[in-house]
Amino acid sequence: MKSPGFKIGVDGGGTKTEFILVDAAGAIVARHLGPGCNPSQVGPERAREILLAGLAALRSSLPDAGHPSPVSTTHLYMAGSPPFWRETAASLNNIGIVTTGPDSLPVLELATGGNPGLVLHAGTGSFVAARTADGSVHYAGGLGWKLGDAGSGFDLGRRALAIALLELQAAPAAGSPPPQKLSPLAEALCAHTGLADYAANSRFLYNDPAANATISAFAPRVLELAEQDCGPAQQVVADSVTDLARLADQVIHRLFPSPDARVPCGVSGRILNSVPAAFALRSLAAKLRWPVALHFITESPAEGVRRLLAKA
Template sequence: MSFKIGVDGGGTKTELILVDASGAIVARQLAAGCNPSQLGPEKAREILETALREITTKAEGGVTHTLLCMAGNRSFWKETADALSGSDFGAVSAVDDSRPVLELATDGAPGLVLHAGTGSFIAARAPDNSVHYAGGLGWKLGDPGSGFDLGRRAIAVALLELQAAMWSKNIALSPLANALCAHTGIADYTNNSRYFYNDAAANAQIAAFAPRVLELAAHDCGAAQQVVADSITDFARQADAVIQRLFPNQTTRVPCGVSGRILNSEPAAFVLRSLANKLKWPVVLQFIETAPIEGVRRLLAKV
């Protein structure tokens, strides 16, 4: 028998599947995240190669092809795929991590997918079958709608409240500001600010605050709801630019997948639906809860 390997590599985790000639999954494996933008190229490659070698031991008959669907610098992953080709992993190719969720959203037809998890991006397949990508600049330069963006905006709002409380003891803190203090274990503005600027673990803590922000927004915390609305609105502006460019004067609606734990949350989904109606997007929103690795499996079937 011959086998293929599919990889969904992101910042949080790296998921691998081994499929047989019929496309059935015969083995799965999880490894740490391998985004080179977060870990550096050497560590990212080491995590990937180690995981590949481990799952290859379960391929009794050899691997003919490996498909890498990876977050981070596409040139780096293209070079990595070229270096690995011809080894125990068969012919190796690399695509953006947007391709599996685009496959889940449109099944190869024209349309697009909006994704927001730890990071965010927009991927689209135009009527001429060309594939386009927007956003995904990373936490330093943007990614509105992402976990990091939600966390960053919410922390800024909470810090301003804590700052004001330094000068007036009569200020009642919002649930968002209290949640930040609970999240960091720090009760005042000065030390919270120092933590986020000086602690090496602070970046991870910023993104980790996003689920709490969404929870507060779902329970009518006005400050959290405004943070979600602002972040998703900026993301929708990016999506609107893609839609206007690729689907101008569209008379029939195209599928628009909505992927990732942020956009599939109730507060974010409410904002996105409202904006889609207001902007008159020629799309049908389809909220996707299927894991991206299933999109990887579908892409492997086409290799």
Template sequence: MSHSAFKIGVDGGGTKTELILVDATSTVVARHLAPGCNPSQTGPDQAREILRAGLQALLAAYPVSGLPPSVSALHLYMAGSPLFWREVADSLTGYGPVVTGPDSLPVLELATAGAPGLVLHAGTGSFVAARAPGGSVHYAGGLGWKLGDAGSGFDLGRRAIAYALLELQARSATETRPLSPLTAALQAHTGLPDYATHSRFFYNDPAANATISAFAPRVLELAEHDCGPAQQVVADSVTDLARLADQVIHRLFPADPQPSRAGISYPPPLPCGVSGRILNSVPAGFALRSLVAKLRWPVTLTFITAAPSEGVRRLLGKL
């Protein structure tokens, strides 16, 4: 096989960066996993270094002795500033043409395989991505924790902690009535006893944001075991993400104003992918299905369990 047939794809998110090397048949022949490289979280210098080191490690992992493979193309699908990643791409040499795009494109590819449709993603962050009937790609959400990432791990943790702090705030020093399971879980998560100590921690400790996001799996676990407050937190967070998706659907896929006539079938439903560890959980999936029915979306839900790197591989295969 010609060494020029190799291509590299990168899925760079806030939690991890996955790099794959594929051959001319789109088979993954080497893979490397690195830390998250969102420049908004790591800083631009660290993000750039994570990518640089990851590319070197990927080529070194190619399981054939001799010189590393010659790469004919590099695709970067990255979280964070598109302008930053374009500047990084322009500085890279030896990889052939370097294409950049948002980290939403691989999961959109998994959801629609290039056809019109959309995907809802919620993991570390969240977004809605859609491909319109004309082929244009649209992105909504993903504003980050400061400005709102409905459905994300941070959003779940933030909402749950707010509920628990209100319960602790209203509790008198002598009250002996048991706390809700959600508030008790927060105390176990932080090791802090009351409202005042929690408030100081979340507003002053540098580790507060990570602690908020890390509470999300426990919230999902409680919701799955019939904890009412946790279920409400999940429903509220997913509802806000669904509202965003509803706006995208109505803007890009407006309903046909003409009623169907006898003998003419309705257009097929749109593919709608559901991606990320949050939305693929039982309580979040239940909430989303209920909202889809209530809002009457013209979609077929597909819960995506494949890694985003599989979407990267498929995009590389279209070169």
């Protein structure tokens, strides 16, 4: 039986946190957009602050129903530590029954609609999620930026910055003959950090406490350069997507071993939906003979949250 009243859904990722308020008919009546709330990136206190601020913004949109809380259900689909989010959810009041789940579930819902299939996601972080015929959900990847999520913004940024740093490292020292023109990737690094040489960039990237965000933020520029036929940038995208595809290949052959069964495979996130990453993924899927039908998802994960709320 579906719950009456309003429902709240939250999709909390590394770059942004989307909040939606849904009425009894399943229509979105209010939205709020906050910054990324992954506690592994922003810390537990800041993650909790972002969640509470977004929930307060939605509740301010509620009509005065003469009841302590017209919200019957709240779903939190969050990146980062599941125990942290369960503990946080247990402390929340006046937003109905609160349940938590990983941020993979909304995009898996968009990819398969509750049917067997899988989704590859790459934004700030990356993962592979799958639902088998018995309804069980399986998850692979999502190890976080310190351990390098293949295909993610951080992974693209890290790989590209390493190539650019090696170029700067080989540049002539001060007082030597003028250096040759830097490659587009090295120029992009200097523009991104505002620093002109190897030593300064290296110190910054190793000592800045927010360096992980700086590295991830370089990924859009890498994708732009790849679209502009920058060879090193194209190689970075291909290498990163290949590592994510290897993980997906393991999941596919373990959970969907029949070569005759065409299962839906969603492709989600701003990285994989870019032209160079999509080209690399399609080529790899054909080469590896995946028994899947690739579907590139353009809807926001918040739409997946809305669909899950409709089933509650």
